[in-house]
Amino acid sequence: MYASILPKNQNENLGVCVLLKPKVTIGICVRNGASTISEAIESIIAQDYPHELMEVIFVDDGSEDETLSVINSYVQKMDMKVKVFHHEWKGLGASRNVVVNNAEGKYIIWVDGDMILPPNHVRVQVEFMEQNSKVGVAKAKYGIMAGGSMVEVLENAPFVILDSINGSLDSKLPGTGGAIYRVEAIRQAGGFDEKxxxxxxxxxxxxxxxxxxxxxxxxxxxxxxxxxxxxxxIWKKWIWYGFGDYDLYCKNRSIFSLFKMNPLAGFVNGLLQVAPAYKLIRKKFVFLLPFHMSLEMTAWCLGFIKKQINR
Known part of the structure; x- marks a missing residue:
């Protein structure tokens, strides 16, 4: 199913606004995100970047909850170009290609269904890409949300720490969440692998x-x-990560090292994160990070092994 809706200001003045081409496409690929996607959409609506230069492409990847209904309830409230796609579950590779193939913008900012953007996010991302013409992918920095539970803070802490020290992305390739892609670059690369x-x-x-x-x-x-x-x-999510990463590892073993993806490595990494985490967050429970990261790696390994057995 596909729907394309012109924003209200375009409906009122088609003779002028139809000539405007979006500079940036917001791509939201989501499955079963009904409980969180409202916050994501509202944060997009609140962006201070000119809305007439933005378009939003939603791809519902076979949700079994009310995700699609929530998306459709917001469409008429959005004063920017909106496209909505829905298909049976095909996976993230195929869903992201729907965005790549239909994007009118020069850039794509990927927003997950559980993300929240500060009002200047799109503007800062676009300005960065405009000033750096050789950059194909730019990853934004994780922020710390106020009022998160202990488990939420522990899961987020390693990402925030890495960003706070401006760790290199040369060896750790970024995910799409919070990233902006140059459309020319991702199309030149052939899009996403749908397998x-x-x-x-x-x-x-x-x-x-x-x-x-x-x-x-x-x-x-x-x-x-x-x-x-x-x-x-946490356990369920990281089993899923390990299950999915098996296919990535089989395709390209240079992307990550199995040596670093085990409970002991998680524990050691957690130990190294404790001091900077406490300095940044000032919560005593960050001393649980070694155990938390060991738990994540244990679940990841089980998912990885499960996929190997089920081949």
Missing amino acids: LKGTGEDQDAAFRIKNLGWLIKRSPAIFYERRSRTWRM
């Missing part, structure tokens, strides 16, 4: 974009992400 249905489609795309000679950088933009609220949710 990567669960996870890893973003790292694979970034790897191919980089190999074409494009730069991958971190921009000064900030974004927030709703994290898992319970240990059970």
Whole structure:
């Protein structure tokens, strides 16, 4: 199913506004995100970047909850061009290609269904890309949301720490969440691999974009992400990550090292994160980070092994 809706100001003055081409496309690929996607959409509506230069493409990847209904309830409220796609579950690779193939903008900003953007996010991202013509992908920085639970803060802390020290993206390829892609670069790379249905489609795309000679950088933009609220949710999510990453590893073993993806490595990494996490967050529970990250890696390994067994 596909719907294309002209914003209200365009309906009122088609003779002028129809000539405006979006500079940036916001791509939202979501599945079963009814509980969080309202915040994501409202943060897009609140952007201070000119709305007539923005378009939003929603791709509902076979949601089994009310995600599509929530999206449709916002469409008429959005004073920017909106396209809505819906299909049976095909996976993230195929869903992202719907955005790539239909984007009218020069850039694509990827927004997950559990993300929240500060009002200047789109403007800062677009300005960064305009000033850096050789950059194919720019990753925004994770922010710390006020009022998060202990589990949410523990899950978010390593990402915030890495961004706070401006860690290099040369060895750690960025995901799509909070990233802006140059449309020319992702199309030149052939889009996303639709065989990567669960996870890893973003790292694979970034790897191919980089190999074409494009730069991958971190921009000064900030974004927030709703994290898992319970240990059970963490366990389930990281099993899914391991399950999906198996296909990525089989395709390209240079993207990540299995040596770093195990419970002991998670524990050691957590130990190294404790001091900067406490300095940044000032919460004593950050001393649980070694155990938290060991739990994540245990679940990841189980998912990875499960996929290997089920081949």
